[in-house]
Amino acid sequence: MAMATEEEKSLKDELFHTIVLADRVIKWAQEAESFKSECADLAKQVQRLSQMLRSCVRLSTPTTSNQSIYERPIRRVAADVSKNLDRALTLVRKCKHSGLLRHVFSISTTADFRKVFSLLESSIGDMRWLLTILDSDETNLSLPPIASNDPILAWVWAFISVIHVGEIKARIDAANELASLARDNNRNKKMIVEEGGILPLLKLLKEGTSAEAQIAAAHALINLATDEETVRIIVSVFGVPIIVGVLGECSMKVLIVVATLVARIAELDSVAQEEFVRENVTRPLISLLSMDMVLDIPKHQPPKTSIHSIVQMNKQMIGNSAHKYNHRSGSNSDGSSHSGQHKKEREGETPEAKIKVQIACSEALWKLSKGSLACGRKITETKGLLCLAKIIEREKGDLQFNCLMTVMEITAVAESNSELRHGAFKTNSPAAKAVLDQLLRVIQEESDAMLRVPAIRSVGSLAKTFPAKERRIVSPLVALLGNKDVDVATEAAIALEKFVSPTNFNRVEHSKSIIECDGVPPLMRLLKVNDRAQLKGLVLLCHLALNSGDSKALEQARALKAIEGAARSVIPQYPELKDLFAEAVCRLTLYQAGAHPNIQSFAP
Template sequence: MGEGVKALLAKPIKLADQVAKQSGSGQCLRPECKDLRARAEKLAEVLRQAARAELYERPAERIVAGTLQALGKAGGMSARCFESHSRLRRFLTFNPVSGFPRTLALLDTAIEDVAWLIRISSPRADADANGADDDADLRGLPNIAQNEPILFLIWDHIARLHTGSLAVRADSASTLASLARDSPHFSKLIVEEDGIAPLVKLLKEGTDDGQEAAATALGFLGRDEGSVEKLLHAGVCSVYSAALKEPPMRVQAAAAEAIASLAHQSPRCQDLFAQNNAVRHLVGHLAAGTIQEHSRYSVGGSSTRHAAPPPPEHMRSLHSVVLASTPSMLPGVSGYSSNEPPNSSEGSNGRNNQTQSAAAGRTTTSRVTAPPPSRPQLSSNGSSGRGPRETEDPATKAHMKAMAAKALWKLARGHPGVCKSITESRALLCFARLLEKGDDGAGTHLQYYSAMAIMEITRVAEHNLALRQSAFKPSSPPAKAVAEQLLSIVRKGEYDDLLLLPCITSLGCLSRTFTASETRVIGPLVRLLDDREPPVAKEAIVALTKFACTENHLHVNHCRAIVDDGGARHLVQLVYLGDELQIEALILLCYIALHVPESEEVAQAGVLAVLLWASKQGQLVQDLRVERLLSDAKGRLDLFQSRGSII
């Protein structure tokens, strides 16, 4: 609601009074002038009433403009009747009677539009004490919105966000979220009509339904750079980060999904979310119930510090093996804290009462439901003990994890700072665990988002030495866990599986982290070259090229492993028949010829012949990468292989 609109009303009020005065003059002899005067007086009345109200600015500007146009025509009609000419000249003046009905209709339209503006800009007087609003139906369609009814619908619901009860505001936010989801045009209209501010306010102060709807709607509004800038100016990053800390979980999930959407649209959002500790809270939701070493993601409260360690889990999974090789945390140290204070009942008791409180808490918990001893229960902020998280249904928990993984994926894309925060929080172990088993109702979506997050982190690590050395050093248990799961998925080689392509990409980006003895990675990638779908084969070739390129300090070992696993034979076929794969396969063959030209398998596969053939193909040698490598590769093969070995 804007104060600036009231200044706009001064001119139409003055003009309406002038029209009423001229039309009511005794010099106006036509009976239509009386109707004109009545309309002008009515319009002046509703305009003064509007000046006393808190108006919704966006429709007010359009309605004032239309009112001025109507009053301008009415003033022209009344002025012609008011001019002091002789009686004969007044009757001969061109002022057709047919113009009056049209002018009167314009004034009626202006009156209706101003009355509608007052209705939507004012709280309902008949709303009951419980916040129920009888104003469930649309409050009339203004004439100004006849050509674009959806604009009226947006105006009406934005006005409800300002003036309605909490229930009405939640319903309007849900409607705006649906409109923004359906069309980018509707989303842009909501932003242009000042719908961001009331949605942000509802996200801060509304009911659970209202906060969820507001979080969803704001996430759909960031469809372009201009809209994202307005969202950032409204402070949505800090509001979303705060929403991740407070239950209920469905609001947290909606906030996480919106974070993913905004981070996808703008790199600035990545920075602001990182500054507001969104990464910490997202990792906390991802870790809750996923791994046992949850205190790295949670509040360092007394319940976490003094809780007894859970009984050991049987060594039946990768998760167990990794945890067994990870040093346990020091007692009394919080590895990943939150802004939430410890439970007040625990903080107020002294050291002597902590044991009794813990024992009483365990007794009370056991009466309600006994959690399995192998997994400590986590609250919504990641701390142990029964909390709001335990009251959530499994589907909501699974959806929360999926949205947290999706948000981390989008935040990590091309951002070294976020990737560093994620890897330092040991979230890699969470991703490895989720890739291994998924999670309840989230299924493939959670695994896919986890795989994409790993892919983005490894892409950044490929070009960031510090991140690569800290997060993916060969002795790191989380790095081992991630590599093991990536290899497991690549070994299966199921193209219908959404996880295959990002896992191949991740292995290629990690090519510089594998040791000389780690040759088990090459074989699964080489097998993907044999009669595979083009996207899979291309991604496998790109990954193998990162192992074989000169920048990889173990390129000779990797090239020899590729040849030993039959890669040269597959690549020769792809250069001849691969169509869109020709250039990528030829580049990898050039690296193999440069680094292991003495190999008998290379000679038997006919690599020199295919290089000679490729040098005569214009569409291949035009690529700058091929032009740089091809001549050197032919020279090396000519030097090391005899003519007799060429097939």
Template structure:
């Protein structure tokens, strides 16, 4: 900055020296000299302002609200002023003694002077705006300067963004909060405003306000709100991450009050939803632990009382003591310890139940977005005993909190379906968390009437199809009942889930297929095959083919052959879904062989 301003001062000196040597347009040149002198004084004022700010920062490392100098608009203005002074110097030099082309350039030079006066006035106006914005004593009660510099007269949003970001670099916390709130309002309006805020360097001071405003929840909420409004695009999210935003956000989530945690959890959810790289970055900063900790607050407090006391050996006491001190766990978070710390922390806050509920809703949504299509994050949630916490909340809560926890479970089970290691580790048959999750999912499928709850519950059970033993027929019955649901989407999801039980990839497909038929699954399944909804028809055909191939007899299978033959005659289905081309003929052939065998056997008995 000083070097660039030094060049401007040098240009101003050259212009003044050239004015002294002029022989023509002396009055105009004297006017130019006055304007250039004014600019030169402004240059020095801006240099002093930036130097004092830099020196104050160097000497006050312990000041959490220290100011810094925002260079972005100044550099833009310096560039324009430099061009103006270069043009001015070239014009003034034409008026020096000995210019043989003077008489030919008189008219052009007069017009040029008028243009130069306008350009110099513009430069003066720009620098006046800089001094008004950066001089703390000139700010109003809100700390905002909304005057327009000439450089941004065609784009007032740019000057407002400059003003707000400049205030974010200043020491007054109340002014910074107001500037952040104004930026949040601008960011809501449209994507162009968001782009300007990011391009003009707004992310770094917002993160600094979020980190340093621990004494002021209002400032942290204001900063996180702006960042949430910006985090609707992958590129902008990666700008936040590149400014080391993830560790700052996780730290604030760990240490802040409930009101701040609500807005920060919303920010985490927004970033994780719109960028997979942000999911992984948050995971590396171990954000799962505080989210599960907050979510489990008041959830398991009565669980220990219901468990029977067991004899405790000396070695067990030692291990328990180490656990309580955080000495074991291999880096994995201990939910009990986190819950205790969270409980003690929140006891100091006098907050309403509505605030606690909103915090849990936002944390559950953040877990949902973090686990979405992420095997590693799903594994981390199960390692923190988050599954048991989610199951308890699904059981006891309603509304958005129950829905967000259910969607998180759906994402975890989808990850487990894709990854055998996660499936074996998190959904063991004898695992209390696995049993609790399955129990709540089946309850929702059986008792709920809302498709928004039934569909994710059915999907989750379908994803876990390979974890259930053949004797666990109670899992299949509620889903079979939903094949006849009046809501076609619910019935279709039931067919998809049952298809995962009956498909050849499932080792127990034959046993599960028998159970589906025994519970009367064929009759409602045939209704799904009616034309009108391709999705329902296709998944219904897959399930019917699996049942026909896995089971030789059963109620309703005699009608399956005609339904499959009708589908085989549909050229549209066969062309659009190649996987059915071989499956349907094989199922028809298997049913035909069985029926022929039965007919032959009946004839032998008759003879």
């Protein structure tokens, strides 16, 4: 959105200045002492311009307090008209000269008049086009002279103007046209943004006049929001609260597009991402994600867990959600609201339509959760984890994948934030247990690497939360070390490394569990696959050596020889691993007869 500078005049002042300038040109033309015929013709052109400028003042004055006027083309045309009038004024002022100077001046004046006539005619054409788009709610796709070298500019002006003041059908068509232009290329996107297209689209989205209008506006915003700069503009004009408000009140078919818009914006800019979280966008997203879902207590929960507390939590969430949306949309004094109407519509929607909404909402939660502690807290403090677990259990395809990715992002944040980790994923939490059960099920039962990888990463991120000798968690990961899919096997090694790293209090016990689960042989085979697998496998192997250097399994697998051999090629590329390799070799050497460390050979 173009911001007004201190020097910028109000639109009325700018038009008034241009009108005064036109009157001065007419006065000087009437007082000309030479080229009287040309000056008379010029005065007629300027008179037409003056009348058009006055009409423009009338049409650009809002008739109601809530009506907006699209000023961008008016200012551009008025500035161009003013420049041409200045040139005309300079010319007619010279026509008062007489005598010798008049003869000298006449040599170039004829050509100058032709140029000025042409410029004024162009200004008349620009004003005629401008008055057309101001005085009509239909899109004018004619080409004004000012945009002769760039027809897209004229179309953008016309479409944005219609969105400001047109009838609803014309506004829908204009929004769709802007969406199409933005989809074509980046230059069009930049032009629409620079010419002030964001704000009227947000206004059209907010008004809720029709579902079709909201969809058209949301599609246009999605096509425009392809870079951080544009997203920041949306944030700066308070677009985030508008989008969140619409998400809580719109119909099902609008929800899909608006949730997609949330995902797009959140993915592109962390500032917008956090702004969405502050506006509590997670509440309507989780509410939509869990529609028609009974979030009961997981079956594995021990009898001692308080059922009453879970029931009360769900009741409180439902009550708070209803209060929130009634407050937002309840503009009627009798308490009725659009949200109640839309709720009835949602209940009658087909399962296919509901799945589409859930897919869009789950993608938005995924993008919002990435690297966001605030979003992780919002989701885990509500019924969000139970909802995600239930969907991962029951659904397939994009919906299941998006929920797995959401869990992966939340656990990634929890890995580096002990408060979130201990609060949301404590061992006696029903929601955490439900999520963990589904992660383990995916790891053990799914064959698709796209599903297994986020599940593996999620478990790895939670490594610090699991107690010692936790075979139920470690064993499935160990089993994947020998998986035929190298990416899956490598991710398993990365996750297991988090169980045995120095930052894990139970690293010694977890190391023994990995070895007892027969994890060394497949790990040794992983070292021979590719560079990435070798690197991650070696790091895991070194930590196993540090924590369980006396293991017979490591000795039988010739782990010492493997580390020494790999160190010479790995350390030059990753010098930060030199100390780890050296310590692992020393530890293994202590327990293996006849072994002699050669630490110096590790130096690059």
